[in-house]
Amino acid sequence: MANRPLVFGVLNVTPDSFSDGGLWDSPENAIEHARAMVADGGDVIDVGGESTRPGAARIDDGEERRRVEPVIRALVGDGISVSLDTMRAETARLGIDLGVDYINDVSGGLSDPAMLGVVADSNVTYIAMHWRGESDVMDGNATYGDVTRDVLSELRARIDAAQGAGIAPGRLWIDPGLGFAKTADHNWQLLRDLNQFVALGYPVLVGASRKRFLSPFGEAPADRDQATAITSVLCAEAGVAAVRVHDVARTAEALRVRNSWWGGAA
Numbered sequence: 001m002a003n004r005p006l007v008f009g010v011l012n013v014t015p016d017s018f019s020d021g022g023l024w025d026s027p028e029n030a031i032e033h034a035r036a037m038v039a040d041g042g043d044v045i046d047v048g049g050e051s052t053r054p055g056a057a058r059i060d061d062g063e064e065r066r067r068v069e070p071v072i073r074a075l076v077g078d079g080i081s082v083s084l085d086t087m088r089a090e091t092a093r094l095g096i097d098l099g100v101d102y103i104n105d106v107s108g109g110l111s112d113p114a115m116l117g118v119v120a121d122s123n124v125t126y127i128a129m130h131w132r133g134e135s136d137v138m139d140g141n142a143t144y145g146d147v148t149r150d151v152l153s154e155l156r157a158r159i160d161a162a163q164g165a166g167i168a169p170g171r172l173w174i175d176p177g178l179g180f181a182k183t184a185d186h187n188w189q190l191l192r193d194l195n196q197f198v199a200l201g202y203p204v205l206v207g208a209s210r211k212r213f214l215s216p217f218g219e220a221p222a223d224r225d226q227a228t229a230i231t232s233v234l235c236a237e238a239g240v241a242a243v244r245v246h247d248v249a250r251t252a253e254a255l256r257v258r259n260s261w262w263g264g265a266a
């Protein structure tokens with residue numbers, strides 16, 4: 001039987017995320033969608049109140065907290081495992097107080113100097129993603145000597161910073177940050193080299209879902225779910241701990257096929 005990665009279902013409680021912006025921006029719709037993702041096989045719901053799509057402008061932090069709070073409250077109340085996708089320490093603190101299990105920081109602690117300390121003072125797991133600047137400038141930062149070597153060394157620096165701030169190694173995950181200051185070729189190279197990220201010894205999360213590099217397989221983001229599900233299986237083969245996807249049902253089914261392949265139950 002194969003180790004199955006956890007499936008993180010994406011819940012963007014935002015009016016402007018690139019593939020599902022505006023769909024779940026009322027708390028009621030968001031909560032209903034999260035419950036459906038759990039029914040479809042989602043293990044964790046990744047709640048985000050601020051879009052990180054390329055070109056997006058930052059929003060007010062009070063607005064971010066106002067968006068995520070009712071949703072986190074309801075999901076934690078249901079007993080659902082919640083990850084909070086935020087770059088802000090104060091939003092992370094709110095999530096921690098409300099009972100989230102993960103803080104998913106796409107900036108790996110670079111955006112808000114207070115973030116690592118807030119997480120260190122809690123019991124949550126910290127997901128440090130590779131990042132090179134805000135969404136409005138990141139496409140201009142996609143220059144690397146060797147993308148795998150450079151992303152690995154920049155992530156190692158974030159691991160050191162997180163541990164230096166007091167986050168125990170057992171509470172630390174890493175993510176190569178597909179699409180964040182990366183071209184399509186960079187993303188494919190990172191996927192090809194995922195074993196090198198796994199070899200660092202921290203659980204690895206991959207967020208490939210519906211991203212622009214999958215556009216050869218679907219013009220519109222929602223048409224990229226089959227490509228996403230196949231990518232999820234390939235990530236599983238490379239030993240990742242979790243995949244972050246919009247279409248939970250398709251990835252969950254694809255992972256069940258993989259499990260059968262390796263002699264497990266469907």
Ligand code: PMM
Nearest residue numbers: 017018052104106129175177178207
């Ligand atoms: N991608 C997005 C947002 N949050 N978090 C992690 N850890 N990894 C990712 O790749 C990631 C993320 C952007 O995608 P979305 O707009 O579909 O949420």
